[in-house]
Amino acid sequence: xxxxxSNPVSIMAFDFCVSTRCLLLSRAxxxxxWAATVLETSQDESGRADPRKGRLEFNKLRKRLxxxxxxxxxxxxxxxxxxxxxxxxxxxxxxxxxxxxxMALRDSAPIDFEIVAVTLDQKQPGYPxxxxxxxxxxxNIPFYILERDTYSVVRSVIPEGKTTCGxxxxxxxxxxxxxxxxxxxxKIALGHHRDDIVETLFLNLFFGGKLKAMPAKLxxxxxxxxxxxxxxxxxxSDLERxxxxxxxxxxxxxxxxTQENLQRQEIKKMLREWERGYPGRTETIFRALGNxxxxxxxxxxxxxxxxxxxxxxxxLGLPEIGVVNL
Numbered sequence: 001x002x003x004x005x006s007n008p009v010s011i012m013a014f015d016f017c018v019s020t021r022c023l024l025l026s027r028a029x030x031x032x033x034w035a036a037t038v039l040e041t042s043q044d045e046s047g048r049a050d051p052r053k054g055r056l057e058f059n060k061l062r063k064r065l066x067x068x069x070x071x072x073x074x075x076x077x078x079x080x081x082x083x084x085x086x087x088x089x090x091x092x093x094x095x096x097x098x099x100x101x102x103m104a105l106r107d108s109a110p111i112d113f114e115i116v117a118v119t120l121d122q123k124q125p126g127y128p129x130x131x132x133x134x135x136x137x138x139x140n141i142p143f144y145i146l147e148r149d150t151y152s153v154v155r156s157v158i159p160e161g162k163t164t165c166g167x168x169x170x171x172x173x174x175x176x177x178x179x180x181x182x183x184x185x186x187k188i189a190l191g192h193h194r195d196d197i198v199e200t201l202f203l204n205l206f207f208g209g210k211l212k213a214m215p216a217k218l219x220x221x222x223x224x225x226x227x228x229x230x231x232x233x234x235x236x237s238d239l240e241r242x243x244x245x246x247x248x249x250x251x252x253x254x255x256x257x258t259q260e261n262l263q264r265q266e267i268k269k270m271l272r273e274w275e276r277g278y279p280g281r282t283e284t285i286f287r288a289l290g291n292x293x294x295x296x297x298x299x300x301x302x303x304x305x306x307x308x309x310x311x312x313x314x315x316l317g318l319p320e321i322g323v324v325n326l
């Protein structure tokens with residue numbers, strides 16, 4: 001079992017000079033604003049809203065997402081008894097859905113584990129800093145808002161017009177990893193989904209010369225943290241629908257203004273076009289990541305090509321006749 005959460009006052013002395021506002025909440029009603037949206041979006045043939053159909057579709061979607069997250073947890077042992085899972089909330093649809101689904105699964109899981117929500121305010125211009133605290137206060141879990149001006153750091157280092165995502169993500173990751181140490185988190189949950197994993201495969205293939213994607217579970221480079229991706233089996237389109245139905249308070253991811261020309265956007269466009277022409281292709285590619293044949297690739301570190309050998313009868317000679325009737 002993880003140690004108890006640190007005293008909120010002690011968190012203020014965070015090593016990364018992060019100003020942390022600890023908002024430990026009282027019991028409150030869970031976020032349930034999806035009902036109105038469901039009623040509005042489902043209509044019968046006469047154009048009138050059909051609440052039963054809307055509820056049915058929503059329930060099917062919710063069950064599918066919960067089943068997929070549960071399967072990922074089981075397949076990769078993402079969460080174990082006694083884990084303290086630090087769920088990283090960016091304010092996007094994916095992290096919101098991940099938190100809500102993990103909370104629902106925790107209530108019915110055969111094991112005990114803790115959930116701690118953490119979000120990072122990077123001081124981007126226009127960032128609505130009141131949105132996430134207001135939402136998280138409605139959930140019966142501890143949460144923390146970390147404040148660190150990584151935006152100014154990135155802008156001072158990266159030339160105007162260049163993509164800032166690489167440095168920004170490294171600073172964000174370092175801050176979150178450091179805070180995970182502070183609260184004794186045994187797992188760090190990120191909201192990457194199936195489509196993110198496939199996109200990363202092609203990013204590495206096209207721009208990095210590597211056959212490498214994004215694992216559902218990994219150990220950080222310093223060996224101190226286990227990162228998990230519970231949404232690994234979930235489609236982005238399902239998460240978009242779910243976030244819309246649940247009416248999560250979404251914070252846009254383009255506040256820094258560097259998103260439009262990203263290589264990832266080009267990969268997204270390519271996959272969308274493929275999907276339109278060949279429905280199901282993204283899922284097929286995703287399944288291939290779990291069905292790898294190292295002997296049919298060229299990586300000598302993964303397969304012992306040098307050791308391949310067969311036994312040959314050295315006593316056999318060549319036939320005297322050039323034409324052999326087999």
